Amino acid sequence: MGKVIHFDQETPAAPKEEATLDNLQSLVAEDLREVNRVILAHMNSDVTLIPTLAGHIIASGGKRLRPMLTLASARMCGYSGTRQISLAACIEFIHTATLLHDDVVDESDLRRGSATANAVWGNKASVLVGDFLFSRAFQLSVADGSLKVLGILANTSAVLAEGEVMQLMTSNDTETSEAAYLDVITSKTATLFAAACQFGAVVAERTAVEEEGLINYGLNLGIAYQLVDDALDYSAREATLGKAIGDDFREGKITLPVVLSFRRGEEEERDFWRRTMEEGEQSEGDFEHAVALMERHGAIRDTLERARHYGAMARDSLAIFPDGAAKKSLRDVVDFCIRRAH
Numbered sequence: 001m002g003k004v005i006h007f008d009q010e011t012p013a014a015p016k017e018e019a020t021l022d023n024l025q026s027l028v029a030e031d032l033r034e035v036n037r038v039i040l041a042h043m044n045s046d047v048t049l050i051p052t053l054a055g056h057i058i059a060s061g062g063k064r065l066r067p068m069l070t071l072a073s074a075r076m077c078g079y080s081g082t083r084q085i086s087l088a089a090c091i092e093f094i095h096t097a098t099l100l101h102d103d104v105v106d107e108s109d110l111r112r113g114s115a116t117a118n119a120v121w122g123n124k125a126s127v128l129v130g131d132f133l134f135s136r137a138f139q140l141s142v143a144d145g146s147l148k149v150l151g152i153l154a155n156t157s158a159v160l161a162e163g164e165v166m167q168l169m170t171s172n173d174t175e176t177s178e179a180a181y182l183d184v185i186t187s188k189t190a191t192l193f194a195a196a197c198q199f200g201a202v203v204a205e206r207t208a209v210e211e212e213g214l215i216n217y218g219l220n221l222g223i224a225y226q227l228v229d230d231a232l233d234y235s236a237r238e239a240t241l242g243k244a245i246g247d248d249f250r251e252g253k254i255t256l257p258v259v260l261s262f263r264r265g266e267e268e269e270r271d272f273w274r275r276t277m278e279e280g281e282q283s284e285g286d287f288e289h290a291v292a293l294m295e296r297h298g299a300i301r302d303t304l305e306r307a308r309h310y311g312a313m314a315r316d317s318l319a320i321f322p323d324g325a326a327k328k329s330l331r332d333v334v335d336f337c338i339r340r341a342h
Helices: 014-022 022-043 050-059 064-076 081-107 117-121 123-144 147-170 178-203 206-234 258-262 266-279 286-296 299-317 324-337
Strands: none
Touching: 014 022, 022 064, 022 081, 022 123, 022 324, 050 081, 050 117, 064 081, 064 178, 064 206, 064 324, 081 117, 081 123, 081 147, 117 123, 117 266, 123 147, 147 178, 178 206, 178 258, 178 299, 206 258, 206 299, 206 324, 258 266, 258 286, 258 299, 266 286, 286 299, 299 324
16 A cells, blocks of 8 residues: 555644634635545555655645635535535646656756655656656546536646746747736646636536536636745745745746836846846856845836736626625635735
8 A cells, every 4th residue: 555644734824814714714624625536536646656745745835725716715605515525626636747847857856845755756756757747637527427527627738737838938039028927827827727717617517607607717816826926036035935036037027026126127237137047147246136126127026006906807707606605714815925925
């Protein structure tokens, strides 16, 4: 038998995050315990490295935000069955698989304040276990018995992969436009948020209008979430962000703060961005200079302002649903995503 992983060993989230997500966590607590049981059962394998490596990241302090979105969306839609449990586990498996792959591509060695799986077990093992988790997600979706669910999951996985490739193509390219950047984060981040929320409407067999409303909520929430993440890489404390500050800069990753700073800067400043981001020639003090340029041109401020805009659109997408605890908890998630920047 494979190694048993206990979720009660998770690293607790920061107090501010716990307070912000209290309503959501309380609402779906019982369902989330069932989701964790499904994850444990399907993460197991006689190949001992699989549950060991997968458990390292799954039990490393993640908030389970995406599966909680599935659970809360189903509840808001009035669903009283159990299909949302396995579909929420599907979402978490796909999310975890993408994290394993991301850390290999980005050559990261820190996630959620702990060593990444690739830093501990190497790139090959991380990629293969990520593939295993993708496969488990599809096994669960097949067991659900719905071709529509399977289609959503297949499309989501394809778009996620496209987003990762798009990010690879824009990496180190200072000419990247804001539109191209938004295409990347919509594909690699927001698409999974959208699928997580859409599942709630699907299991409840709600109208196409309501399903579209939850898709739009998830997309806009995911974009806001990633915008804040990208701003925090230049402005947060490492303990808050859960990864090394400045990783995006060191990797030459073109995020919106860089796009805005490059577009608004003088030619001398653009030469700085070309040297550090395109050519990868970085020296001591360059990161601090990058942050100073962003502050000079309001790049971080305006990135967060865009996040607030997408957050407002996410909230507006919920207007068609009746008021209640589930709807309030989903609105609270938007506030949580934005407040991480403060």
